[in-house]
Amino acid sequence: MTIHNETAHDWPQLLLGWFRTHxxxxxxxxxxxxxxxxxxxxxxxxxxKVEAVRPYYENWLDHFPTVASLASATQEExxxxxxxxxxxxxxxxxHQAVCEVQARYGGKVPDREKDMLSLKGVGAYxxxxxxxxxxxxxxxxxxxxxxxxxxxxxxxEDNILSAKxxxxxxxxxxxxxxxxxxxxxxxxxxxxxxxxxxxxxxxxQECPLVSCCLAHEKGRETELPVRIVKKDKPAVDITVLVxxxxxxxxxxxxxxxxxxxxxxxxxxxxxxxxxxLDAARxxxxxxxxxxxxxxxxxxxxxxxFSHKVWQMTIYTAPYANGTLLDKEDWQWLPxxxxxxxxxxxxxxxxxxxx
DNA sequence: AACTCGGGGAT
DNA sequence: ATCCCAGAGTT
Numbered sequence: 001m002t003i004h005n006e007t008a009h010d011w012p013q014l015l016l017g018w019f020r021t022h023x024x025x026x027x028x029x030x031x032x033x034x035x036x037x038x039x040x041x042x043x044x045x046x047x048x049k050v051e052a053v054r055p056y057y058e059n060w061l062d063h064f065p066t067v068a069s070l071a072s073a074t075q076e077e078x079x080x081x082x083x084x085x086x087x088x089x090x091x092x093x094x095h096q097a098v099c100e101v102q103a104r105y106g107g108k109v110p111d112r113e114k115d116m117l118s119l120k121g122v123g124a125y126x127x128x129x130x131x132x133x134x135x136x137x138x139x140x141x142x143x144x145x146x147x148x149x150x151x152x153x154x155x156x157e158d159n160i161l162s163a164k165x166x167x168x169x170x171x172x173x174x175x176x177x178x179x180x181x182x183x184x185x186x187x188x189x190x191x192x193x194x195x196x197x198x199x200x201x202x203x204x205q206e207c208p209l210v211s212c213c214l215a216h217e218k219g220r221e222t223e224l225p226v227r228i229v230k231k232d233k234p235a236v237d238i239t240v241l242v243x244x245x246x247x248x249x250x251x252x253x254x255x256x257x258x259x260x261x262x263x264x265x266x267x268x269x270x271x272x273x274x275x276x277l278d279a280a281r282x283x284x285x286x287x288x289x290x291x292x293x294x295x296x297x298x299x300x301x302x303x304x305f306s307h308k309v310w311q312m313t314i315y316t317a318p319y320a321n322g323t324l325l326d327k328e329d330w331q332w333l334p335x336x337x338x339x340x341x342x343x344x345x346x347x348x349x350x351x352x353x354x
Numbered sequence: 355a356a357c358t359c360g361g362g363g364a365t
Numbered sequence: 366a367t368c369c370c371a372g373a374g375t376t
Contacts, residue, residue, distance in 0.1 A: 041371080042371060042372095043371095043372090044371090045370090045371035045372095046370090046371065046372045046373075047359090047360085047361090047369090047370055047371085047372060047373095048360090048361080048362085048370065048371080049361095049362070049363070049369090049370060049371095050370095050371080051362090051363085052361075052362060052363085052370090053371090084360090084361080085360080085361080086359080086360030086361045086362090087359055087360055087361085087372085087373090088359080088360080089358095089359065089373080089374075090359090090372090090373085093373080093374085120373095120374090121372090121373065121374085122373085123372060123373050123374085124372090124373095125371075125372060125373085126371085126372075126373085129371070141371080143370095143371050143372075144369080144370065144371075144372085145370090145371065146371090162355090163355075186371095187371095189371095190371055193371085194370095194371090199364095199368080199369065199370090200364085200365075200368090200369095227368095227369090229368085
């Protein structure tokens with residue numbers, strides 16, 4: 001992926017100029033900067049809005065003002081102070097990492113990237129943030145804000161959630177991060193992303209980088225970034241009622257159109273529990289068949305389609321009485337010949353269960 | 355690369 | 366309801 005933005009002469013300086021007058025006043029932005037406080041704030045801010053963090057951060061510093069105080073706390077106490085903030089492994093990892101800093105580095109937060117990254121709960125983003133903000137090291141800190149801003153600035157049309165784009169943005173940031181103000185640069189990107197270059201309706205008129213932004217130049221700022229999220233497929237509960245007459249199974253052919261068209265399946269209905277069983281019995285009744293009492297569940301199957309998931313619960317029941325009304329789409333299949341019909345997806349597997 | 359982990363606010 | 370958020374660890 002090769003990206004050029006000829007209009008982006010020296011946008012970092014424009015950004016820093018804007019930051020001087022627009023920087024947010026946040027409790028962890030002390031002067032001088034305290035590496036421990038920066039670290040705590042970065043962990044708390046993962047996937048969490050500033051306003052949600054603020055009270056927790058204040059409370060945290062009251063209880064654990066230093067590396068040493070946090071290192072000497074119990075995990076129970078640590079979790080109690082984190083209670084309600086979510087993502088509790090963040091608290092456990094931070095506690096463990098701070099204990100290691102206390103033991104291995106004498107309580108001083110490491111100022112080398114390799115050492116930071118070795119700490120539990122510290123990834124590329126957090127390491128970059130702490131090193132740049134607290135220690136003035138020119139290390140990028142690529143988070144959701146930075147991905148969004150860069151995708152617009154450089155007109156990156158690929159999925160920003162992919163590893164490929166994150167890698168490319170990291171490289172771009174590495175190229176432009178000012179050596180003399182890396183912390184301000186990274187924090188300025190956060191503030192810009194929080195107030196101007198926001199996800200839905202970016203305020204381009206107020207943006208210091210409007211003259212450098214390729215997306216704005218093309219009028220496509222609202223189309224970016226591209227975020228392709230795996231959305232969970234709807235799950236459908238299916239109750240299957242396998243009816244057998246000693247040597248044969250009763251099976252049904254699905255409609256000629258739609259999902260698994262014209263393939264054969266065991267009698268079934270949407271629903272689970274007694275409601276599912278009742279619905280399945282209703283299907284049998286319409287076919288002219290009555291079954292005895294059901295046993296089971298004898299098994300479950302989970303089948304994933306491209307767009308939905310079937311969660312199947314399988315019951316068995318003996319044939320009681322009745323005659324098939326529809327000989328086209330229903331049949332008694334000899335159990336020995338189960339390979340002779342085209343099964344509707346997962347239904348073929350049921351022959352191995354019952 | 356996909357999944358999991360919380361909770362709250364905006365749309 | 367769905368999206369989104371100063372991500373990282375596990376598989």
